[in-house]
Amino acid sequence: MTEIIQSLEDVGPGYRTLFCDLWGCLHDGVKAFPAAVAALEGFRERGGTVALVTNSPRPAGDVARQLDLLGAPRSCWDLIVSSGDAAQEAMQAGVFGRRVYHIGPERDLVFFNDAEGRPLDVTRVPLEEAEGIVCTGLFDDRTETAEDYRATILYGKTKGMKLLCANPDIVVDVGDQRIYCAGAIAKAYQEAGGRAFYFGKPHPPIYALARRKVTALLGEAPRDDEILCIGDGIATDILGAMGEGLDALFIAGGLAAEETGTQEFGVPDPERLAAWLSVERLEPKYTIGMLR
Template sequence: MTQIIQSLDDIAGRYQVLYCDLWGCLHDGVTVFPAAAAALAKFRAGGGAVVLLTNSPRPAAQVAAQIRALGAPDGSYDLIVSSGDAAQHALAIGMVGRRVYHIGPARDLSFFADAKGVPFDVERVPLEEAEGIVCTGLFDDRTETPADYRATLLYGKTKGMKLLCANPDIMVDVGDQRIYCAGAIAQAYTEMGGESFYFGKPYPPIYALARRRLAEIGADDIPPEGILCLGDGLATDIAGAMGEDLDSLFIAGGLLAEETGTSPAGGPDPEKLEAVLRAAKLSPPLAMAYLR
């Protein structure tokens, strides 16, 4: 049975490291949630470490700049580990070819260069000249859906192109608007018979990278039972944690707020929460309305 808690204070001392999702937990794409930032800062002040584990296709430095602009204080986290970080190695070694067609907005172009801004030995070319596809998102995620990419994906599948997905998320909420992410494109490609590769949550590469980054700051002796994964995505945050045999805390007031009966006035509703988790065949040990 999933235990509903009111704040991180309820489990103080049980965990040494938090793997915390960004969208729906720390911010909504428009602004940072003050209570969430304060809760993370308090966890760190108590001796814990906070890793912002995100499916953003951008490298960590760009994610840091983005959330700083949204109002996230630097004191609320120790590390950022992104899906973009985890996927860049595959891009650099040519997993989907050296000539690739990029599906995604111009703001994601930092994915094609290393931390120093040096471009990888990979050329972005028109679809007809490509060996593979790299998807970091939709060209216009405010108006488009995966259906708009059907012809492109059918062409790629017919040509036997592999698709590298830099963000396995299907959807996120930006303010009060729900938008599709790269994971929705990759899902559509896989469903039509194409081959897709993923590196963010819930897949192992991003968790292995988080472990390596923790070791770099001297936190390499944390046992699995000392890590708690926070997130509002059942198929990404919670499934990923379970796959890594890590405890998880489901943030009900994110993507599934309506389904779990969660609002600023209260929640989640225990019966609705249990129904949602039962339908997803997932059992996080902990849940709370919003990160605080």
């Protein structure tokens, strides 16, 4: 059974590296959580390494700039690994063709540039001219759902186009508003019979990239029992961690705040948490209300 803890310091000894999610853990899309910042800073002060592992479709450098604007200081992390980074590797390899149709907001156009801001060897074209589809999000995630893309999905599936999903998240909470992400479109694409490919959590590519980056930073590869994954997405963060054989700390006050009683009580209700995890058929090693 998962162990409910009160702070990050309550986890067992031996963890040297954190794979920490962003949305719902470190920030809510509007501002950083001071308690979470302090917890990560404390972990680093005790000699640990913090890798922010996010399903953001943006490259790591752009994620870092976004964190600056949200008030998350660079003192609370060592490196960033994004779904965008992992997805870019596949796109540059030509897996989805050199002419692609992009589904996503204008702010995600950085996905098509390298770390220095130079355009990648891929051309964005209208759907009818595309060899594949790249989905980083919805055009207007404040008002749209995957249902608004029914015609695009059916066209792509009929033409046999592969769809690259740069963010496997189905939904995230921006402040008090829940919005849909690229994962919702990819899920609908698969349900329609199309082929969608994922590069963020819970899928292996982002974890492989995270391990490579941590190894490069530390000069040695971290052992599995030295890594603790932190996240509020049961189907992304926790499922991914368990698939990789890694321990996980579940943030119950994020996406599952209502289901776990955290929204009502400020901390997860043991009975409601156990019942919900039983339905999800997943068991993180630790659970906490919010990262602190």
